[in-house]
Amino acid sequence: MRKWLTAVALILVVGVLTACGSSKTGGQQANTSKDIKIGATAGPYSDMVTKAIKPGLEKLGYTVKVVEFSDYIQPNKALNNGDIQANLFQHTIYLENFAKENKMDLTALISVPTAPMGIYSKKYKSLNEVNAGATVSIPNDPTNAARAFNTLQDKGLLKIKKDADPLKVSEKDIVENPKKLVFKPLEAGQLPRSVDSVDLAAVPGNFALAAKMNLLDALALENMLDPYRNIVAVTTANANSQFAKDIKSVIQSPEFEKVIDTEFKGFGKPTWMKK
Incomplete structure (x- = not known):
């Protein structure tokens, strides 16, 4: 009888512990609900x-x-x-x-x-029209700035050194800037408004859409890395x-x-x- 009661007690303890374990919420438990x-x-x-x-x-x-x-x-x-x-x-x-x-x-x-980054302008209708010394507003955070420089390189406006990490490109990685572009780093949220005051603006897609800008109005769209x-x-x-x-x-x-x-x-x- 005592052995039987001990066995029952053990089963109850295991059941309680199992129930406690299965009641955990949060991201660390696999979800099976529809x-x-x-x-x-x-x-x-x-x-x-x-x-x-x-x-x-x-x-x-x-x-x-x-x-x-x-x-x-x-x-x-x-x-x-x-x-x-x-x-x-x-x-x-x-x-x-x-x-x-x-x-x-x-x-x-x-x-x-x-939504890709776009190069927008109210001054130019084509990147071929860009004059020497043109001002370009770019994001002031390193990740999005790299995207801007990569896009400008893809469109032939500058050249980045070959061994530069494309995810970490900065202004110091530029080896050729034939148009002598002048970069103006800004908070990403300010970039849509900067289109009125600079020659070119590199605006991340989510901020462009938030400002009711049409992605297809960009002079060029980013060839986005995955x-x-x-x-x-x-x-x-x-x-x-x-x-x-x-x-x-x-x-x-x-x-x-x-x-x-x-x-x-x-x-x-x-x-x-x-x-």
């Missing part, structure tokens, strides 16, 4: 979730809620805490740095079409979950690309979509 929340910054990427991703998931039986954020910090915190199951607002470089600095275990699931393209992120614990696989399948579907082609004109497609 009810999911996807976070995105308000604007084109919440629109992309709503118009191009959510319908495909609903066809697979999911109930999807789109949660909008107004900054670049809360979406990852909400993901890590388990308040949302995926988010779409950042590129791989930002995700990796943010996760490392905040000790989060987050994973890039798949890249999506992204690490700069926005990605759907999930917690690493959920990277191989069924809902993560279903998100990927929806984004890789012809229906998704059709919505991109009609609703998100000017967005640059990632390499995997061009194959």
Whole structure:
């Protein structure tokens, strides 16, 4: 009898511990529910979730809620805490740095079409018209400044040394500047307004769209490197979950690309979509 009671007690203890373990919430536990929340910054990427991703998931039986954020910090915190199951607002470089600095275990699931940086001007109608000494406003943060210099090189306005890391290019990597362009670093949010006061403005796509600028009005659009393209992120614990696989399948579907082609004109497609 005593042995039997001991065995029952052990079973109860194991059951309680198992229940406690399974009741944990947050990003470190794999999600198996058909009810999911996807976070995105308000604007084109919440629109992309709503118009191009959510319908495909609903066809697979999911109930999807789109949660909008107004900054670049809360979406990852909400993901890590388990308040949302995926988010779409950042590129791989930002995700990796943010996760490392905040000790989060987050994973890039798949890249999506992204609004590219554009070179805008109210003075010129073509980059061929650019005069010597023209002023160019560029982002003052290193990551986006590198994108601006790469784009200007792609369009033949300057030359960067061959051994420069394209993700870290700075003004000191320029070896040829035949037009003697003068660079004016500005906060990214000020770049759309700077179009009125400079000869050329290198404006990241998300800030251009927020300022109601048309991507196709740019004199040139960035040939974006894949690490700069926005990605759907999930917690690493959920990277191989069924809902993560279903998100990927929806984004890789012809229906998704059709919505991109009609609703998100000017967005640059990632390499995997061009194959």
